[in-house]
Amino acid sequence: MAISIIRTLIVYGTIVLSMRIMGKRQLGDLQPAELVVAVLISDLAAHPLQDIGIPLLYGLVPALILVCCEVMVSAGIMKSIRFRAFICGKPSLLISNGVIDQKEMKKNRFTIDELVEQLRKKDVVDIGSVKFAVLEADGTLSTILYSAEAPVTPKQLNLAPPDQERPVIIISDGRVLKNNLTLLGYNDTWLETQLKKRKARGPETVFLMTADQSGKVFFAQKEG
Amino acid sequence: MKKEILIFLLFAGLITAAFFNIRYLETLTTDLKVSADSAEKSAETGDWAGAEHHAQNAISLWQEHIPYTYIVLHHGSIERTEDVLHTLLKEIRGKDADVVKAAAQETSATLDSLLNVERIWLGSIF
Numbered sequence: 001m002a003i004s005i006i007r008t009l010i011v012y013g014t015i016v017l018s019m020r021i022m023g024k025r026q027l028g029d030l031q032p033a034e035l036v037v038a039v040l041i042s043d044l045a046a047h048p049l050q051d052i053g054i055p056l057l058y059g060l061v062p063a064l065i066l067v068c069c070e071v072m073v074s075a076g077i078m079k080s081i082r083f084r085a086f087i088c089g090k091p092s093l094l095i096s097n098g099v100i101d102q103k104e105m106k107k108n109r110f111t112i113d114e115l116v117e118q119l120r121k122k123d124v125v126d127i128g129s130v131k132f133a134v135l136e137a138d139g140t141l142s143t144i145l146y147s148a149e150a151p152v153t154p155k156q157l158n159l160a161p162p163d164q165e166r167p168v169i170i171i172s173d174g175r176v177l178k179n180n181l182t183l184l185g186y187n188d189t190w191l192e193t194q195l196k197k198r199k200a201r202g203p204e205t206v207f208l209m210t211a212d213q214s215g216k217v218f219f220a221q222k223e224g
Numbered sequence: 225m226k227k228e229i230l231i232f233l234l235f236a237g238l239i240t241a242a243f244f245n246i247r248y249l250e251t252l253t254t255d256l257k258v259s260a261d262s263a264e265k266s267a268e269t270g271d272w273a274g275a276e277h278h279a280q281n282a283i284s285l286w287q288e289h290i291p292y293t294y295i296v297l298h299h300g301s302i303e304r305t306e307d308v309l310h311t312l313l314k315e316i317r318g319k320d321a322d323v324v325k326a327a328a329q330e331t332s333a334t335l336d337s338l339l340n341v342e343r344i345w346l347g348s349i350f
Contacts, residue, residue: 053300057296067231068232068234072228072231072235
C-alpha cells in the first residue's frame with residue numbers, strides 16, 4: 001500500500017513535470033505527435049502503479065524518452081520547414097475563391113457534412129459566403145468570408161476606437177499580487193485610493209480586482 | 225535552446241544508462257552461470273563440499289545485487305532466479321549428481337532468459 005502511494009506521488013510529479021516541459025497547449029490544440037505522446041505517457045505511467053511487481057523505471061523511462069523525443073522533435077520543427085511539414089502536416093485549402101476543392105476534401109477524408117458542421121460552428125450558415133476555408137494541420141477549420149459578408153470593422157467605418165489594454169489581476173481572492181501592481185506602474189497608495197473609492201475595507205474583502213494601463217479597473221467584492 | 229540541450233543530454237544519459245544496465249546484467253549473469261557450472265562440475269566429480277561452496281557463492285553474489293535488480297528487473301523474474309539458485313543448493317545437499325545437473329541447467333536457462341529480455345536483439349524488441 002505504502003509503495004503504491006509513493007509510486008503514485010513519483011509518477012504524478014514526473015507527469016506534471018513532463019507536461020510542463022512539453023509546453024502549454026490545450027488538448028484540442030495538440031499536433032498529432034503531441035497527442036500521441038500525451039496519450040502514451042498517461043498509459044505507460046499507469047502500469048507500474050497497478051502492478052508493484054513491475055519496476056517503476058519501466059513506466060518512468062519510456063515516459064521520459066517520449067518527453068525527450070517530443071522536445072527534440074519540437075526543436076526540429078522550429079529549425080526546419082520541411083521537417084515541420086512532415087511531422088505536423090500542411091494546411092489544406094478546402095474552399096478556394098468560393099469553390100469547394102473536392103479532390104482536397106477526398107484527400108483529407110473530410111465529408112461535406114463535416115465541412116458544413118465546421119462552418120456552422122463558426123456561425124457561417126451560407127457556404128456561398130465563404131471565400132476561403134482552410135483545414136489547419138491540427139484539424140480545425142479557418143474561414144475567410146467574402147468582404148460583402150464579413151462583419152464591418154471600425155476601420156471600414158473610419159472610426160478609431162482606443163486599443164484594448166491587457167487587464168492584469170491586482171487582487172485575487174483577497175491577496176494582492178504585488179508583481180502585477182508594479183508591472184502596471186502602480187503602487188500601494190494607488191491601490192488604497194482605488195479600494196477607498198469602492199468602499200472596500202481592505203484587499204482581504206476583495207474577490208477580484210483587475211486593472212490595465214489605461215487605468216480601467218474591474219472590481220468584485222467578496223460575498224458574505 | 226538551453227531546455228533542448230538539457231533534454232538531449234537527458235536522452236543521451238538514458239541511452240547510456242540502458243547500455244550500462246545491459247553490461248551490468250551481462251556481467252552478473254555470466255558470473256552466476258560460472259558459479260552454477262562450477263557447482264555442477266564439482267558435483268559430477270563427487271566434490272559435494274566444493275559444489276555447495278560454489279552454489280553458496282552464487283546465492284551471495286545474487287543477493288549482493290538485489291537492490292539494483294529490483295530497480296531494473298521484473299520482480300517476478302528476480303524471485304524466480306532466487307528460487308532456482310536455492311533449488312540448486314538444495315539438490316547439491318541431496319547429493320544426486322543427475323538432479324544437480326538438471327538444477328544447474330535450469331539455473332543457466334533462467335539466467336539466460338533474464339538477460340535476453342534486456343539484451344538488444346530482434347526477439348526482445350518485437
